[in-house]
Amino acid sequence: xxxxxxALLAAVGTVSPALAxxxxxxxxxxxxxxxxxxxxxxxxxxxxxxAGLVNxxxxxxxxxxxxxxxxxxxxxxxxxxxxxxxxxxSVDLIPNRxxxxxxxxxxxxxxxxxxxxxxxNIDDARVRAxxxxxxxxxxxxxxxxxxxxxxxxxxxxxxxxxxYRYDVNGAHKSGIWQPTVNYFTPLSTKAAVxxxxxxxxxxxxxxxxxxSISPAQSIASGLPAYNARGGWKxxxxxxxxxxxLTGNLLHGFKAVVGxxxxxxxxxxxxxxxxxxxGSRSQWLGAVGVxxxx
Numbered sequence: 683x684x685x686x687x688x689a690l691l692a693a694v695g696t697v698s699p700a701l702a703x704x705x706x707x708x709x710x711x712x713x714x715x716x717x718x719x720x721x722x723x724x725x726x727x728x729x730x731x732x733a734g735l736v737n738x739x740x741x742x743x744x745x746x747x748x749x750x751x752x753x754x755x756x757x758x759x760x761x762x763x764x765x766x767x768x769x770x771x772s773v774d775l776i777p778n779r780x781x782x783x784x785x786x787x788x789x790x791x792x793x794x795x796x797x798x799x800x801x802x803n804i805d806d807a808r809v810r811a812x813x814x815x816x817x818x819x820x821x822x823x824x825x826x827x828x829x830x831x832x833x834x835x836x837x838x839x840x841x842x843x844x845x846y847r848y849d850v851n852g853a854h855k856s857g858i859w860q861p862t863v864n865y866f867t868p869l870s871t872k873a874a875v876x877x878x879x880x881x882x883x884x885x886x887x888x889x890x891x892x893x894s895i896s897p898a899q900s901i902a903s904g905l906p907a908y909n910a911r912g913g914w915k916x917x918x919x920x921x922x923x924x925x926x927l928t929g930n931l932l933h934g935f936k937a938v939v940g941x942x943x944x945x946x947x948x949x950x951x952x953x954x955x956x957x958x959x960g961s962r963s964q965w966l967g968a969v970g971v972x973x974x975x
Contacts, residue, residue: 728932729757734970741798742892742916743946743956744964746805752968763787769794772824772845785828791845793820795853797892806959811903815891818853822846826862838867854892856885856912872926876940879919886912893953905954918944924972935973942966 736752739745755766761777772791795818801810826843830836844861859882866876893910900907922940924931944964945951951962 727757727759728974729755729759730972730974731755732938732970732972734938734968736966736968738966739960739964740804740806741809741955741960742964743950743953743960743962744804744806744809745959745961747965748803748805752970754972769796783830785830785841787824787826787828787841787843789823791822791824791847793847794818795820795849799853808903808905808959809955812895812899812905812955813902816853817851818849819851820847820849820858822848822857832865834867838865840865849888854888854890856888856891858885858888859883868931871930874924874931876922876924877920879917881917882915884912884915888912888915889949893950893955895954905958908952908954910953911949913948913950915948915950916944916946918942920966927971929974931974933974935971938968938970938972940968 732754734752735749737747737749739747752768753766754768757764758778761779763774763778765772770791770793773789774787775789776786778785797818798804798809798812798815799817801814804810822845824843824845826841828839828841830839832838832840841864842862843864844859846857846859848857849855860880862878862880864876864878866874868874889910889912893908895903895905895908897907899905920940920942922938924936924938926934926936928934942965944966946956946962946964950956956962
């Protein structure tokens with residue numbers, strides 16, 4: 683499960699750089715949430731590190747969940763943003779300047795995809811019998827644009843991005859397109875909420891690696907043989923809340939809680955590992971603590 687885990691971990695720190703990089707020429711109403719957020723120091727340098735527990739499906743399309751620890755870090759230095767979230771690392775190579783309300787984004791991205799790379803964490807004996815898939819190293823890039831000051835205050839943020847990754851390690855030998863929309867807003871100097879929606883489009887080789895079942899695998903697992911095709915694989919929607927335990931959203935410890943819903947569809951939803959052994963719908967939950975300095 684890449685996207686839900688990534689999005690939740692990244693959101694642990696997203697509130698800090700976004701608020702830190704935002705300034706407004708006209709002071710907002712001091713009695714509003716925007717007015718309370720204006721107390722932040724508009725210094726663009728910020729680093730957040732976090733760790734938590736994530737309850738996630740055993741594999742893409744599973745109806746069995748397990749708990750696993752999840753580290754993460756996100757930051758901004760001299761206008762350059764970076765994110766290390768679980769199995770993903772990305773860097774925005776277009777610097778942001780203090781006072782900018784439009785944020786253009788572009789840079790490299792890398793993902794370590796370990797979906798079904800081990801059968802030890804899979805409860806369903808039929809899926810275990812299919813065997814493991816090698817670890818995929820997916821490298822690529824992303825472009826996007828964000829706007830600060832959209833709806834609730836000069837500090838809320840809406841961003842749209844699309845990324846492309848390709849497996850260079852030979853596990854699935856395929857490309858992945860991933861459009862994403864994120865929105866977050868501070869409720870006060872201590873609390874913020876975020877929402878996101880994303881989808882994944884994958885190639886035929888990805889579908890065959892993770893969703894197809896060969897005749898030999900069918901005999902071993904008892905699941906019917908199946909030939910999956912590439913296309914739009916799933917969509918995910920999620921929400922997150924964070925609250926500063928010490929200091930505020932720009933400094934100190936914060937608690938984070940969130941969840942996502944993912945829906946498999948098209949050829950992927952019809953695969954026996956989803957329709958028989960798993961579920962078209964997956965839920966993920968996360969709780970954690972982060973520190974911003």
